[in-house]
Amino acid sequence: MLFHVKMTVNLPVDMNPEAAAKLKADEKALASRLQEQGKWRHLWRIAGHYANYSVFDVDSVQELHDLLMQLPLFPYMAIEIDAMCRHPSSIRDDDR
Numbered sequence: 001m002l003f004h005v006k007m008t009v010n011l012p013v014d015m016n017p018e019a020a021a022k023l024k025a026d027e028k029a030l031a032s033r034l035q036e037q038g039k040w041r042h043l044w045r046i047a048g049h050y051a052n053y054s055v056f057d058v059d060s061v062q063e064l065h066d067l068l069m070q071l072p073l074f075p076y077m078a079i080e081i082d083a084m085c086r087h088p089s090s091i092r093d094d095d096r
């Protein structure tokens with residue numbers, strides 16, 4: 001199942017810089033792992049924002065929820081999710 005996910009990060013302005021750097025490093029490590037596993041299929045920065053557009057390929061809504069909740073930056077994110085299905089005019093074999 002494919003989901004389009006928008007994540008907007010709002011770290012507190014007074015957050016300790018070392019704590020913020022650790023959160024970002026941990027987030028990057030998990031994001032890399034999930035991309036290698038094919039669960040996090042696309043990750044794009046939204047120009048001019050501390051936000052991203054992502055595409056997740058997961059087996060269930062529950063799996064998506066569990067993955068997102070594991071993200072170290074989850075407590076500081078506003079998340080918007082849209083479920084996607086195959087477009088009849090798509091020419092790409094990997095759009096499921």
Ligand SMILES: O=C(O)C[C@H]1C=CC(=O)O1
Binds near residue numbers: 009028043
């Ligand atoms: O920077 C972000 O958009 C937030 C988050 C998503 C992946 C990652 O490494 O950090």
